[in-house]
Amino acid sequence: MNDLDALEAQSIYILREAFNRLDKIAMLWSIGKDSNVMLWLARKAFFGHVPFPVLHVDTHNKIPEMIEFRDRVAKEWNLPLIVGENTEALAAGMGPHKGRVECCTALKTEGLKALLAQHGFTGVIAGIRRDEEGTRAKERVFSPRNQSAEWDFKDQPPEFWDQFKTDFAPGTHLRIHPLLAWSELDVWRYIERENIPMVDLYFAKNGKRYRSLGCAPCTGSVASTASTVAEIIEELETTKISERSGRAQDKESEDAFERLRAGGYM
Amino acid sequence: MSSIATALKVNPEVSVSHSASPMKIVVVGHVDHGKSTLVGRILNETGALPEGKVEYLKEVCDKRGMPFEWAFVMDALQAERDQGITIDTAQIRFRSEARPYVIIDAPGHKEFLKNMVSGAASAEAAVLVIDAHEGVQEQSRRHGYLLHLLGLRQIAVAVNKMDLVDFSQARFEEVKAEIVAYLNSIGVEPTYVIPVAARSGANIASVAAETPWYKGPSVLGALDLFEPAKPLTDLALRFPVQDVYKFDERRIIAGRIESGRLKVGDTLVFAPSGKMAKIATIETWGNVASAVSAGAGQSVGITLDEQIFVERGNVASLELHAPNQSHDLKARVFWLGKGPLKVGSRYKLKLATAEHVVDVVAIERVIDVEDLANHQGSEVARNAVAEVVFRGKSPIAHDSFIDNPRLGRFVLVEGYDIVGGGVIAEASSDEARNRSTHVTEVPHKVDAETRAIANGHRGGVVWLTGLSGAGKSTIAMEVERQLFLKGWQVTVLDGDNVRTGLCGDLGFSDSDRVENIRRVGEVAHLFAEAGMVVVTSFISPFRADREKVRAINPDAFHEIHVTTGLDECERRDPKGLYKKARAGEINDFTGVSSAYEAPALPELALATEGKSVDESVADLLRYIDNAFSLSAREQANGWGL
Numbered sequence: 001m002n003d004l005d006a007l008e009a010q011s012i013y014i015l016r017e018a019f020n021r022l023d024k025i026a027m028l029w030s031i032g033k034d035s036n037v038m039l040w041l042a043r044k045a046f047f048g049h050v051p052f053p054v055l056h057v058d059t060h061n062k063i064p065e066m067i068e069f070r071d072r073v074a075k076e077w078n079l080p081l082i083v084g085e086n087t088e089a090l091a092a093g094m095g096p097h098k099g100r101v102e103c104c105t106a107l108k109t110e111g112l113k114a115l116l117a118q119h120g121f122t123g124v125i126a127g128i129r130r131d132e133e134g135t136r137a138k139e140r141v142f143s144p145r146n147q148s149a150e151w152d153f154k155d156q157p158p159e160f161w162d163q164f165k166t167d168f169a170p171g172t173h174l175r176i177h178p179l180l181a182w183s184e185l186d187v188w189r190y191i192e193r194e195n196i197p198m199v200d201l202y203f204a205k206n207g208k209r210y211r212s213l214g215c216a217p218c219t220g221s222v223a224s225t226a227s228t229v230a231e232i233i234e235e236l237e238t239t240k241i242s243e244r245s246g247r248a249q250d251k252e253s254e255d256a257f258e259r260l261r262a263g264g265y266m
Numbered sequence: 267m268s269s270i271a272t273a274l275k276v277n278p279e280v281s282v283s284h285s286a287s288p289m290k291i292v293v294v295g296h297v298d299h300g301k302s303t304l305v306g307r308i309l310n311e312t313g314a315l316p317e318g319k320v321e322y323l324k325e326v327c328d329k330r331g332m333p334f335e336w337a338f339v340m341d342a343l344q345a346e347r348d349q350g351i352t353i354d355t356a357q358i359r360f361r362s363e364a365r366p367y368v369i370i371d372a373p374g375h376k377e378f379l380k381n382m383v384s385g386a387a388s389a390e391a392a393v394l395v396i397d398a399h400e401g402v403q404e405q406s407r408r409h410g411y412l413l414h415l416l417g418l419r420q421i422a423v424a425v426n427k428m429d430l431v432d433f434s435q436a437r438f439e440e441v442k443a444e445i446v447a448y449l450n451s452i453g454v455e456p457t458y459v460i461p462v463a464a465r466s467g468a469n470i471a472s473v474a475a476e477t478p479w480y481k482g483p484s485v486l487g488a489l490d491l492f493e494p495a496k497p498l499t500d501l502a503l504r505f506p507v508q509d510v511y512k513f514d515e516r517r518i519i520a521g522r523i524e525s526g527r528l529k530v531g532d533t534l535v536f537a538p539s540g541k542m543a544k545i546a547t548i549e550t551w552g553n554v555a556s557a558v559s560a561g562a563g564q565s566v567g568i569t570l571d572e573q574i575f576v577e578r579g580n581v582a583s584l585e586l587h588a589p590n591q592s593h594d595l596k597a598r599v600f601w602l603g604k605g606p607l608k609v610g611s612r613y614k615l616k617l618a619t620a621e622h623v624v625d626v627v628a629i630e631r632v633i634d635v636e637d638l639a640n641h642q643g644s645e646v647a648r649n650a651v652a653e654v655v656f657r658g659k660s661p662i663a664h665d666s667f668i669d670n671p672r673l674g675r676f677v678l679v680e681g682y683d684i685v686g687g688g689v690i691a692e693a694s695s696d697e698a699r700n701r702s703t704h705v706t707e708v709p710h711k712v713d714a715e716t717r718a719i720a721n722g723h724r725g726g727v728v729w730l731t732g733l734s735g736a737g738k739s740t741i742a743m744e745v746e747r748q749l750f751l752k753g754w755q756v757t758v759l760d761g762d763n764v765r766t767g768l769c770g771d772l773g774f775s776d777s778d779r780v781e782n783i784r785r786v787g788e789v790a791h792l793f794a795e796a797g798m799v800v801v802t803s804f805i806s807p808f809r810a811d812r813e814k815v816r817a818i819n820p821d822a823f824h825e826i827h828v829t830t831g832l833d834e835c836e837r838r839d840p841k842g843l844y845k846k847a848r849a850g851e852i853n854d855f856t857g858v859s860s861a862y863e864a865p866a867l868p869e870l871a872l873a874t875e876g877k878s879v880d881e882s883v884a885d886l887l888r889y890i891d892n893a894f895s896l897s898a899r900e901q902a903n904g905w906g907l
Contacts (some may be wrong), residue, residue, distance in 0.1 A: 001497075001563050003287040012565040013508070013522045020509045020578060045520075047551045047567060049513045130357045134342020137356040140384075154345055156354055158380035158602050158684050160387030160416075163616050163677040165684060181368075183359055194552070242316035254326055255344040 004190055011038075011178040012045040013162065014141055018123055018176040019051060021166035025123035025176070026053045026082070028112070028266065031066040032213045033198055034127035034179055036073075037187055040196050041178060042125075043077070050079055055115055055124070058085045059107040061095070061215035069199045084115035096217045100249040101256055103218075109264045113149050116173060125176045126266045131183045132243055133250070135258045140165070141180055147171045149264030175266075184211075184243050185236045192229045203227045212244050220246035288359060288366035289494055292386045294413065295395035296403040297374040300426040302352050304395055304464040305371045306336030308486065311471035314360035315339065336464065340371040351375050355385030364490040374405050379412075379649045380602040383687065386413055391420035391492040393485065394445070398431045398461070402444045404636060408649070410445075411635040414452050415598060415651065415689060417671050421449065422458045422488040429463040433476040451638060458488045498562040501525035502587035504665070504673050505534070506618035507580045511567065518549050518567040519576055524618060524672035526584075528568070529559035534582040536574070537663035538591055543570040579620035581663045581673065589673050591661040594627070596691045597676070599646065599654045603685030606645040607654065607678075613685070615656060617676035622662050628655040654688070666692040717797030721755050723894040725794040725822065727787075728801045728886075730872075731812060731865065732828030733857045734843055735835035737874045737882065738803040741828065744883045745801055749890070755798040759786055761805065774854050780811055787815030794822045799894055807856045809863040824893060826886065827868040832857045834875050869893075 001009070018025055027042060027050075029035045042050050056070060074081040086094070089106040096103045116124065130137045140156055142164035157165045168174060179187070191198060201210045208221040209232075222241060226232040244250050250257045257265075293301045309315050323338045326347070340356050341347055352373040359368050372385035386392065392413050396406050413421060423445055431437045442459045449456055460469055461477045462485060468474035471486045483491065503526030511518040528534070528545060535542045548557040549567040560566045570576075581589055595615075601607045607626060615624045630653040631640040646652040667674030667689035678686040718724045728745075730738040742758045749756040765772070769785055772778040783806050793800040806812050816823040835857065836844040847855035854860045870889045874882045 001561075006287050006563060009522065009563055009565040016508050016520055016565070044551050045565070046511065047513060047516075047518060047549055051513065131359055134340075134356070137340075137342065137358055138354040153343060154353055156381065156384075158677075158687075159384045160687060161675055161677065163684065163687075165682075167614075167679060167682040169682055181357075240313070240315075240317040242319070245316075245318075254329075258342070258344055 004186065004193060007182055007186055008041065008044070008190070010181060011041045014164075014176065014178040015042055015045040015125070017164060017166070018125060018142075018174075018178075019046070021164075022123035022174065022176075024119070024121045025125060026055045026115075026119070026121045027125040028127070029054045029056050029070070029079075029081075030127070030213070030266075031056070031062070031070050031199060032127070033187055033191065033202060034129060034182075036196055036198060037182075037190055038125065038127040038179055039077075039079075040194060050077070052125075053080045053082045053119070055112075056081065056083045057108055057111040057115065058083050059111065059215050060085065060090055061107070061217055063201060063213070063216045063219070065201055066199055066213060069197075073197060082115065082119070084111055084118070086111035086114060096215070096248075099252070100218055101252050101260055104249050104260055104265060105263055107215075108266070109149070109260070112266075113264060116149070121173065122168075123174045123176055125178060127179045128177050128266055129179050129182050129184070129187075133257055135261050136180075139177055139180055141177050142166065143175045143177065144168055145173050145175060145264060149173070151175075151262050151264065153258075153262060185233065188229060188233050188236060192233060198229075202232065204231075210246065211241075212247055214247055214249075218248040220248065222246055286365060286494070288368045289391065289489075289492065290368045290370060290389045291391050291393060291489060291492070292370040292372055292389035292413075292418075293393045293395060294372045294382060294386060294409040295374050296397070296400070296405040296409075297351055297376070299374060299395045299397040299400070299403070299406070300337075300464050301374060301395045302337035302340040302371050303335075304393070304424060304426060304462065304470070304485070305358070305369055306339035307464045307467055307470045308369065309339055309358060309360050310336070311467065311486070312360045312362060314358070353378055354381045357385075362486055362490055367489065372409075374409070376405060376408075376649060379408070382409065383412060383416070383600065383602065386418065387416050387687075389418060390495040391489070392418050392422070393489070394421055394423045394456075395426050396423060396441055396445055398425045398428050398434075398437055398441055401441050402448065406445065407448055408635045410449055410454065411452055411651065412600060414454050415600060417667065417675075417689070419454070420492045421454055421456050422460065422485070422492075423449075423456045424460050424462045424464075424485055426462045426464050428461045428468065428477065429466055433461065433463075433468075435477075435479045438477075438480075457491065458482045460485055460488060498525040498670075498672065499527055501562070501670050501672075503528055503532075503582070503584050504589065504618070504670060505582040506620065506673075507536075507576055507578050507582065508619050509578055510576060516549065516569055517573070518569060519582075520565075520567045521582075521619065522565045523560055523562050525562045525670055527559060527561040528582075533585060534570070535585045535588055536576055536580045536582050537589055538661050539575070539580065541574040541576070542585070543572040543574050545569075546571045579618075581618065581620070589663045589665050589670075591663050593658050593661055595624070595656045595658070595662055595664060595676075595688075596630070597654055597656065597688035598633075598651065598691060599678070599686050599688040600651050601646045601648060601686040603648060603678075603680060603683070606647050607652070607686065608646075609644045611680075613656075614679040615658070615662070615676050616679060617662065617664060618673060620663065622658045622660065624656040624658045624662075626654055627657045629653070630655065653691070664690055666690050668692060714795070714797070718896060721797050722896060723754055723799065724896070725755070725797040726799060726824060726894060727790045727794050727815070727819075727822055728799060728824050728826060728890060729790070729806070729812065729815065730801065730803050730826045730828055731806045731868075732830060733832060733835045733862055734805055734855075735838045735840055736828040736830035737879065738805075738828050740879055741872070741874075741882050741886060742801040742803040744879065745886055745890070748883065748887060749799060755796075757793060757798055757800055759790055759793075759800060759802045759804075761803055764804075776808075776854070776860075780808065783808070783811040783815065787811075787818060790815070791818045791822065794819070799890065805856050805862070807860065807862040809865065812865065824870070824889075825865050825868045826870045826872055826889070827865045828872050828874060829864075830874045 209224040226235040370385040372382040504524040508521040632652040665673040847858040
């Protein structure tokens with residue numbers, strides 16, 4: 001087994017654990033590279049089926065190409081897609097001009113919470129990785145959230161020998177993170193190996209590309225000439241620019257991302 | 267299938283430089299000994315930090331009015347930076363020239379041991395950080411102990427903050443001697459002990475000028491010398507069933523191969539049912555060529571040639587190398603629960619994909635990780651280590667941790683929480699039986715001496731052994747009658763009588779005979795302790811079993827070999843058993859179809875051939891009188907005369 005085989009096997013094990021141990025699970029699909037890989041892994045784990053709903057929280061601020069990609073792939077792969085949004089906040093005119101952390105919290109976190117409450121999900125599969133950011137580096141694979149979807153990062157459950165927390169109080173839920181051990185480079189090497197479709201925005205045009213995809217107003221592109229998967233891999237092998245450097249909401253304050261995540265952000 | 271799914275192609279040119287999985291290293295040690303600083307330094311020296319990270323952290327430190335803190339690279343949480351301690355384990359990657367790494371920074375604060383274990387349990391090797399100034403502290407030892415318990419064998423020691431002791435070789439040697447002595451005592455030989463100043467970077471990535479007396483590698487050099495974990499494909503097949511899928515016409519048994527290999531056509535046996543079936547296919551998805559075999563680490567799905575009932579928690583193996591199955595598990599447990607683990611408590615035990623309800627039947631010893639002393643106790647406190655015996659409601663398929671770590675380890679769940687972990691000890695059948703040794707013996711207020719004086723004789727066991735028909739029962743009953751008439755406290759334990767009650771559940775297989783004798787031995791010694799003379803009448807053909815009974819209390823055990831030969835016994839045949847045995851109606855009959863191992867050095871060899879019963883009884887009574895009577899002097903002393 002090479003390293004990608006090992007990562008794949010581990011992620012499949014995690015997905016199967018979540019499917020077996022939890023009553024009502026769903027997978028978050030942000031249309032980004034990580035969640036596309038995660039979806040691919042789910043189809044491998046369940047032999048071509050995706051036996052749970054795929055959730056997309058629409059902030060109405062996503063880049064149009066992403067929505068187009070979502071609808072096309074959902075149809076081709078016959079995905080049980082559920083699209084949700086925080087209708088109230090959108091109607092009240094929420095947007096990044098009200099503060100980026102506030103906007104993320106209202107449209108993403110609260111939008112997700114509403115979806116969870118509406119469908120009674122007890123487990124949400126999310127494609128976060130440890131190498132993205134300092135607080136995600138401290139995450140568990142099965143990570144509990146309390147009744148307000150908050151993350152108690154000061155008192156996380158022990159997790160070892162692939163024995164995950166699968167018992168939890170009513171009203172609380174688990175976030176399941178099958179890609180936690182993957183790096184950005186692993187993700188792209190796996191995309192290359194498996195030929196997984198990606199939104200075009202990742203590939204450089206006119207000297208620029210997106211490394212991380214989010215909402216249009218808060219996602220910046222990086223200078224790059226990498227226009228194929230192979231070139232992206234080459235670029236990542238030498239870069240010293242952090243992956244979320246284009247994500248504005250992380251930088252509002254020292255602990256902006258920590259606060260976002262503690263409050264229930266992915 | 268859609269165009270996207272079928273457009274797959276496997277690219278054989280996956281870049282070779284990344285084909286090895288990163289080595290997972292955990293950094294542990296006492297709080298504030300500089301683990302996170304060391305890690306931050308390694309990341310910096312290997313160029314692993316993204317552009318602007320150091321500048322950003324400088325800003326963060328300036329805002330707080332403090333000098334630059336390398337630890338902030340790992341201590342990403344606000345609370346960690348505010349308190350200057352690592353709360354939870356973080357994993358960050360870097361590359362040396364030799365290979366990629368994932369470095370796990372584990373908290374040293376006692377409060378966060380569960381987080382330290384969470385980080386350390388997945389590591390292949392460890393760096394134990396010790397403050398040169400403070401020396402070896404409580405968590406240094408605890409972490410060292412736990413690393414070993416978790417199965418980690420490669421440990422390098424970094425003696426940090428050497429700048430605070432002026433890079434003194436003498437101080438380094440002191441700390442080194444102390445930690446090496448401790449690690450050796452738990453069976454660990456550290457690969458290197460390295461003098462380090464993480465803050466200034468001395469001996470982190472290259473050998474420092476400040477320690478010319480040190481001849482070993484830098485920390486990074488020591489990491490590169492660790493051996494990668496060996497794949498578990500060489501061990502016996504263990505395939506715990508994770509789930510059974512029926513998405514379409516296929517019934518796929520899904521799971522991860524924990525050890526060994528399987529291939530199409532192999533006959534699998536499933537524990538605990540013992541049901542067997544052959545592997546028909548190994549299922550795959552996508553354009554991957556169908557597989558004919560798979561090995562440890564792979565998550566697979568198989569179909570069987572027969573529709574046997576299989577469910578999550580079953581363990582598939584090859585027939586000749588099946589895991590152990592028992593209700594009882596003896597394990598070394600590290601306890602992370604908020605309240606103590608107690609005898610009599612019930613937990614959910616998760617082992618591979620199985621879940622069992624277990625009761626704690628014994629806490630054999632609580633281990634003090636400070637001085638490795640053993641303590642008796644009925645509770646295990648938070649963060650402590652103990653040897654515990656669990657009893658499951660149903661048999662538990664397992665291996666000892668040494669034989670196969672994947673099936674030799676488990677976690678305990680109480681309520682909603684994982685509250686501890688354990689590694690399974692090697693269990694001999696004797697150990698399994700002696701599970702009640704945790705019981706603290708309550709001393710009698712009437713001692714053996716007092717009883718002997720009151721009775722006028724000592725208590726003890728007169729163990730008659732010999733072939734069926736040798737005369738054991740006849741002699742035993744008459745001896746009992748005569749001693750009783752003399753006013754002695756006496757009873758007989760007789761084979762056939764015991765087998766209707768105490769041992770009514772046992773047959774005559776070798777293992778049942780062993781257990782029969784064990785029980786009788788224990789009961790006989792209890793009577794003897796009560797001051798009685800216990801005459802036992804059992805063929806007890808195996809020398810080893812009799813020696814075990816003797817071992818319970820050698821001083822009170824008297825082995826009497828009733829030597830009547832096989833021919834004479836068969837001639838007497840009082841119960842007609844030899845006849846039946848010769849006719850093949852009785853299996854395992856001692857002397858005919860099962861061996862009798864005569865005592866080598868019995869206390870008394872009692873001949874019956876050519877003697878009357880009365881003569882044999884008189885011979886034995888003489889021996890008993892000699893061996894058990896108190897002398898006039900002893901009696902006089904006893905009454906205080």
